Amino acid sequence: MILNKQQIMQAIDAAEVINSMEEGFALFSKGQANIPPFGSLHFNNPPGTVHIKHGHIKGSDNYVVKIASGFYENPKIGIPSSQGLMLLFDSRTGQLKAILLDEAYLTEIRTAAAGALAAKYFAPKNVSCIGIVGTGTQAFHQLNLLKHAVACKDVIVWGRSLESLQSFTSRNELSSFRIKPTLDVTELTANCNLIVTTTPSKSPLIFANRVQPGTHITAVGADGGGKIELEPKLFSKADIVCVDSRDQCFLHGDVAFALKEGLIGPEKVIELGEAAANPALRRKNDREITVVDLTGVAIQDIQIANAVYTSSSSKAPIRIDSKPRD
């Protein structure tokens, strides 16, 4: 089975993907998945990073390999910066079952679905305003999937240029939101109590002393190569620090910087899959500051590839924008 991006988009249901992430993270944190360290390649001219992730849920029929890349200068020549595909193999024979030519779409969606899950567990009950840091594809998907986790329709988006802000706020799929663009990130931290950071920044954008009590922050951008979005001090200020994978985040995440500087110890850090399995680990009140650091785990690729494969095998595709919460 070979599916192209269009077919994959038709096979995906966002609410189901978020549920499958919840199940996947819980399995992962219980040790029910075999997820070896991921491979990577780095290129300098032009700059690009490739991640090769693979894994298998114990006892399941499939193993999954995902190749996903980010070449940030691609848009200059009219090509999306994210590229890639997923492969599904039979874990009893090694035979190839499906090639999902998603051009990184599934990575975008599964990453955004983890963000929605983080909001489900850690966002304050009353979100006054959503803050989106960054204006790229992942920024779009994060906000789009937050429809499934929170009811708030007020958004401040921060970007580095008016053009990128303009192109973000004018997206049709986001027309149910009231989106205010800003070039000043402190306007965002002053007004938003649910913040998602989605940039490849190499210096912190969100500073501890700017974050209001009761705020939840999901940090998606940093996954190695010196990338960092949150001031390390924010992790010592936070009441809850949660990661998708301790192994990965302690090496590649924003939290790695706080650990290296001794600002927090590893014992403070819980996993998203632990919060999935145990509601007592989630936000307890509207004063806590909570941070979820995501680097992307192969369990997500396994879950979403299986969802597409199952949906496409049964020929009952459903649309991405079905079943928003409101």
Added chain:
Amino acid sequence: MILNKQQIMQAIDAAEVINSMEEGFALFSKGQANIPPFGSLHFNNPPGTVHIKHGHIKGSDNYVVKIASGFYENPKIGIPSSQGLMLLFDSRTGQLKAILLDEAYLTEIRTAAAGALAAKYFAPKNVSCIGIVGTGTQAFHQLNLLKHAVACKDVIVWGRSLESLQSFTSRNELSSFRIKPTLDVTELTANCNLIVTTTPSKSPLIFANRVQPGTHITAVGADGGGKIELEPKLFSKADIVCVDSRDQCFLHGDVAFALKEGLIGPEKVIELGEAAANPALRRKNDREITVVDLTGVAIQDIQIANAVYTSSSSKAPIRIDSKPRD
């Protein structure tokens, strides 16, 4: 570009592949390739191993990812034990350029091509008899590609059953050889001075005191998971110990056992790419015992994938059996 196994077989020329391995290993040993540690998955029921290898030659247009698996019980249900595919990506944009659905054929060929290269550098001038240990697909390809490296036509093949020996000796492609089957490996070591071992054995098959002076041995089977074909003592007896990759063989190869037991030090070990670049490192006379330990390096996958891609793009496919040495 998507090519199936048949198309790939038509795009391959064995002599060119051996040359491209020579070039590739030399680049690899000079540090001109970026080859991260490979990923793997292991399955128990049924038993299977998957290797995920990826890499890039500095300055080149492509990066390559290879997924290859061995599920040794597949033949019971009529499926080849080796499975897999290779993927070629543009290293300037991350875009997918080609899917090579080779079902592990390219891995078989590039592995055998490394064996032919090892024979080119280390086989004695007068090979009296070729010894092939094992009767599987890799045993076949090793012998088939030795046509390009040595003129000897006398072969002893060792296997564990008469059926597997029978099926090996009756292969049409090997009809230019005079092949004697044996169930007694000491018959092989007593008569052969060019030996290739190709089994997934977990205990040694070739013992140091059985190996005659002037013999060259290429060990292909052991690549981790407790696999071993050569008695570790053989490495201390050997005059030259060569590996495809120090990093990999020191962890996963036959030589790893000799190092762990302190029978040799790492300084004794040279790389195939060093022998490619410097003929002074090759066999010097007809009394030396030489051992080449191969675990398979992503540089080989890069080279063969590029060869297939180039050949298929130019629409000038040539056959695998072209240009044997005799």
